[in-house]
Amino acid sequence: xxxxxxxxxxxxxxxxGATHHGVPVYTSILxxxxxxxxxxxxxxxxxxxxxxxxxxxxxxxLEVSDHLPLKIEFIESRENVDxxxxxxxxxxxxxxxxxxxxxxxxxxxMTRPEPPPSASHLKIAGKAQMMxxxxxxxxxxxxxxxYKALVEAMRANDIAGVTVYxxxxxxxxxxxxxxxxxxxxxxxxxxxxxxxxxADKLHALLPLIDKMVPEGLVVFSNVDIIKYAFRAGGGQAxxxxxxKPEAEP
Amino acid sequence: xxxxxxARMVRIHFGEDDRWQGKPLHEAIVERCKELGIPEVIVFRGxxxxxxxxxxxxxxxxxxxxxxxxxxxxxxTEEQIAGLFPFLDRAVEEGVVATSAVEVVRxxxxxxxxxGAG
Numbered sequence: 001x002x003x004x005x006x007x008x009x010x011x012x013x014x015x016x017g018a019t020h021h022g023v024p025v026y027t028s029i030l031x032x033x034x035x036x037x038x039x040x041x042x043x044x045x046x047x048x049x050x051x052x053x054x055x056x057x058x059x060x061x062l063e064v065s066d067h068l069p070l071k072i073e074f075i076e077s078r079e080n081v082d083x084x085x086x087x088x089x090x091x092x093x094x095x096x097x098x099x100x101x102x103x104x105x106x107x108x109x110m111t112r113p114e115p116p117p118s119a120s121h122l123k124i125a126g127k128a129q130m131m132x133x134x135x136x137x138x139x140x141x142x143x144x145x146x147y148k149a150l151v152e153a154m155r156a157n158d159i160a161g162v163t164v165y166x167x168x169x170x171x172x173x174x175x176x177x178x179x180x181x182x183x184x185x186x187x188x189x190x191x192x193x194x195x196x197x198x199a200d201k202l203h204a205l206l207p208l209i210d211k212m213v214p215e216g217l218v219v220f221s222n223v224d225i226i227k228y229a230f231r232a233g234g235g236q237a238x239x240x241x242x243x244k245p246e247a248e249p
Numbered sequence: 250x251x252x253x254x255x256a257r258m259v260r261i262h263f264g265e266d267d268r269w270q271g272k273p274l275h276e277a278i279v280e281r282c283k284e285l286g287i288p289e290v291i292v293f294r295g296x297x298x299x300x301x302x303x304x305x306x307x308x309x310x311x312x313x314x315x316x317x318x319x320x321x322x323x324x325x326t327e328e329q330i331a332g333l334f335p336f337l338d339r340a341v342e343e344g345v346v347a348t349s350a351v352e353v354v355r356x357x358x359x360x361x362x363x364x365g366a367g
Contacts, residue, residue: 170291
């Protein structure tokens with residue numbers, strides 16, 4: 001967060017039509033600044049101007065010019081600007097970048113107060129296994145699609161999460177090539193279920209999978225997980241602490 | 250019938266517009282895998298992503314733009330995968346190939362159970 005005092009104002013001059021890998025340069029730069037946590041940035045559109053190539057570009061009524069000048073401005077601390085400058089030079093291509101020492105009289109404040117950090121997301125990192133099950137979409141178990149039955153079975157066994165993917169092309173153990181034909185008739189595609197949990201829990205499911213899957217492939221691989229979970233536990237812990245004094249008497 | 254063996258999983262990421270000898274690259278890869286006797290191949294179309302060329306690949310809602318991200322997932326023995334790599338070296342112009350060692354359980358329908366199910 002920017003504080004009062006010395007800072008650097010960065011101004012980038014570009015052409016509106018400049019692109020970087022197919023997207024306008026100013027959106028690339030703005031996205032870059034946004035995700036790098038810059039306090040704020042503004043894109044200004046000029047109505048006329050010229051650049052290094054000395055072509056006059058102006059907004060006429062009759063022709064739509066996409067070469068109008070654009071200016072991106074942001075203010076950050078010296079260290080942050082130094083860290084961003086390398087990538088900015090790469091992104092802005094032929095444009096010009098100007099740095100100006102400024103004094104921040106009053107930093108901008110957020111309109112909404114920042115939520116307390118205790119209510120933020122919880123990050124869990126560790127070792128786990130990924131189980132991928134390859135099936136045909138038409139495989140059935142009892143009276144329902146097999147992939148649906150497997151998701152229900154995993155849910156009942158408290159597997160942390162499972163996702164079903166439908167392939168657009170593929171073949172399986174039965175050596176038939178499945179191909180997506182149209183939106184309505186494609187029910188013969190290959191599907192893959194991907195579940196991630198501890199090795200013990202996934203291997204405990206295998207006897208059940210043995211019974212349910214007549215034909216298919218189950219693949220285990222070791223993965224490192226980083227899990228972002230909303231702290232439901234934190235919400236419960238706080239009332240419990242408050243409740244303690246009441247419970248004692 | 251059930252069998253269990255160590256294997257290798259290969260994931261290849263590229264764009265739906267990529268071609269090899271006039272046909273879509275993912276179809277060419279599936280055909281080559283079939284020739285090599287690789288047991289399992291599946292092709293997924295992503296809804297958004299970007300690749301090694303940093304193009305944003307997105308399937309348009311109203312256009313027939315087809316440069317969606319494609320992921321091919323291949324499972325085979327070490328020898329089969331090693332046999333696939335010379336082809337990938339030639340065919341994949343721009344993309345990422347990731348491999349990992351995996352443990353596989355394979356279920357096969359026996360003749361009698363296939364009759365029962367069919």
